[in-house]
Amino acid sequence: xxxxxxxxxxxxxHQLVVYDIVKxxxxxxxxxxxxxxxxxxxxxxxxxxxxxxxxxxxxxxxVMVGDNGVLEGARPGSIIIDMSSIAPFVEIxxxxxxxxxxxxMLDAPVSGGEPGAIQGTLSIMVGGDEKxxxxxxxxLQALGTSVVLVGDIGAGQFTKLINQILVGIHLQAMSEALVxxxxxxxxxxxxxxxxxxxxxxxxxxxxxxxxxLKRNFKPGFRIELQIKDLKNAIETGREMxxxxxxxxxxxxxxxxxxxxxxxxLDHSALITVAEELAKIKVGEQPREPS
Amino acid sequence: xxxxxxxxxxxxxHQLVVYDIVKxxxxxxxxxxxxxxxxxxxxxxxxxxxxxxxxxxxxxxxVMVGDNGVLEGARPGSIIIDMSSIAPFVEIxxxxxxxxxxxxMLDAPVSGGEPGAIQGTLSIMVGGDEKxxxxxxxxLQALGTSVVLVGDIGAGQFTKLINQILVGIHLQAMSEALVxxxxxxxxxxxxxxxxxxxxxxxxxxxxxxxxxLKRNFKPGFRIELQIKDLKNAIETGREMxxxxxxxxxxxxxxxxxxxxxxxxLDHSALITVAEELAKIKVGEQPREPS
Numbered sequence: 176x177x178x179x180x181x182x183x184x185x186x187x188x189h190q191l192v193v194y195d196i197v198k199x200x201x202x203x204x205x206x207x208x209x210x211x212x213x214x215x216x217x218x219x220x221x222x223x224x225x226x227x228x229x230x231x232x233x234x235x236x237x238v239m240v241g242d243n244g245v246l247e248g249a250r251p252g253s254i255i256i257d258m259s260s261i262a263p264f265v266e267i268x269x270x271x272x273x274x275x276x277x278x279x280m281l282d283a284p285v286s287g288g289e290p291g292a293i294q295g296t297l298s299i300m301v302g303g304d305e306k307x308x309x310x311x312x313x314x315l316q317a318l319g320t321s322v323v324l325v326g327d328i329g330a331g332q333f334t335k336l337i338n339q340i341l342v343g344i345h346l347q348a349m350s351e352a353l354v355x356x357x358x359x360x361x362x363x364x365x366x367x368x369x370x371x372x373x374x375x376x377x378x379x380x381x382x383x384x385x386x387x388l389k390r391n392f393k394p395g396f397r398i399e400l401q402i403k404d405l406k407n408a409i410e411t412g413r414e415m416x417x418x419x420x421x422x423x424x425x426x427x428x429x430x431x432x433x434x435x436x437x438x439x440l441d442h443s444a445l446i447t448v449a450e451e452l453a454k455i456k457v458g459e460q461p462r463e464p465s
Numbered sequence: 466x467x468x469x470x471x472x473x474x475x476x477x478x479h480q481l482v483v484y485d486i487v488k489x490x491x492x493x494x495x496x497x498x499x500x501x502x503x504x505x506x507x508x509x510x511x512x513x514x515x516x517x518x519x520x521x522x523x524x525x526x527x528v529m530v531g532d533n534g535v536l537e538g539a540r541p542g543s544i545i546i547d548m549s550s551i552a553p554f555v556e557i558x559x560x561x562x563x564x565x566x567x568x569x570m571l572d573a574p575v576s577g578g579e580p581g582a583i584q585g586t587l588s589i590m591v592g593g594d595e596k597x598x599x600x601x602x603x604x605l606q607a608l609g610t611s612v613v614l615v616g617d618i619g620a621g622q623f624t625k626l627i628n629q630i631l632v633g634i635h636l637q638a639m640s641e642a643l644v645x646x647x648x649x650x651x652x653x654x655x656x657x658x659x660x661x662x663x664x665x666x667x668x669x670x671x672x673x674x675x676x677x678l679k680r681n682f683k684p685g686f687r688i689e690l691q692i693k694d695l696k697n698a699i700e701t702g703r704e705m706x707x708x709x710x711x712x713x714x715x716x717x718x719x720x721x722x723x724x725x726x727x728x729x730l731d732h733s734a735l736i737t738v739a740e741e742l743a744k745i746k747v748g749e750q751p752r753e754p755s
Contacts, residue, residue, distance in 0.1 A: 263649070286663050298663050323659045326651050333649040334656050337642045341665035344641070347711045348634035352627045355698070358705045359553070359623040361616050366624050369613045373576050373588050375631035377667040408645070415648045417743040420718075421637045424711055453707040 177228035187317035219248035251277035263332035284335040302330030339404035345379035350449035383443040388458040395441035467518035477607035509538035541567035553622035574625040592620030629694035633715040635669035640739035678748035685731035
């Protein structure tokens, strides 16, 4: 996600100092006009706004407070925007550490996946101080079409997890409903058309039913990321005293997908588990191109 | 449901012979121009189209094949439309019995609840023979705004169950998401506004979040009916070899609502179980009218 987002920032006229452990990504961005940093500390020391985009909580912790990390390099008064999707309580803790060094911090996880990152159409859910948010809003608007301050630090991450709780459970609902329809001998498209306008309708159905019927599980949003987000939701729920029974069930079936070697497929491939349990397939095998 | 539907048929100019075990309902319809029958057999013998609207499978079986039942009275060539929401395999079996007496049968369960029945805006999902469907379509159009033939006999019931699988699971998803948001200290309305346009969006959220925030659990669609539909879905799934883990989980939580004495509330009151598990309430108590 980081590389296409960096390209959009360059395109919008921002000066960029970049660092990544993948050398090829850095080289590609240098060719487009970015400056390469030696490490996170070096990158942080050269800007007033520092953007992180990393896989999970442990990566953000290491990059922030590890050796040669961002907090060693960041100048007082600078702003860190963590756009990774991680555990909210980790974010809240890191913001305290940043504040101790007079560095401000926002969390700003995104939805919209790699296509949204490339096209600059991400939805960005921000947590933090309103004044700081207004200061960096133009930067975020170069990356996404919806940029919303939801609450204090961590609120972006909480909102992202709520989004993923809903998406994960709605995908499980779709899986059970379509397999039930197919096994009953119904025309799945007709059933979908009959119910989509009513209370059963969802964005997941609208976006994924056509793809499932074509057996197109190209991501989109990969199962391994859905697993990470649901894991963070369940753990965060546990810390807050919020059991998440349906989200946990959906997490378990995503893990079954992973165990079957499908973690690189789009999250709509969750339906393959329901299909295997019912010994039936919804939709056709992909046809050979004619 | 039957009474307001009968009124819409009278309004559309149809002649009606009615029977119900609730005498008051029959009397009310007689005042509006209907003729009262002595029993189901009597009612069936007096019309060419026979409409049933009953609580569950056992009621439809009794009314169809019990003493003084519909099949004793129905003339050869007449058409039975069962608009109850019942188990599809019961419907398929009853249609065979009807066919044995040269009586045609459609299943045509509805969604849209009592408000839809009163306003004549039901969504009607029909299963059966296309020619028979075309013959009675004008009658159904006096009752609903969407009248769709989904497939053979039973297809209406299957589709209704698929609808309810989705609605039940989506309500559980909403419950977990809103309680998580509230416990995280977020503004639930803001979170909903931030995510509703994306992949997490659903008709359940759009229809129910405003009501939950106002603690308005007036039905709408009662929990006891949601329980019946999910029970029929789970049993039908079992007969077909389709396990429904998330629908079963949602069914279990609706039963918890029932155990707490809330089966007469709207199905969005499912959230009260998640609230109790997390020891928090989403939304305000209703304010006294000012």
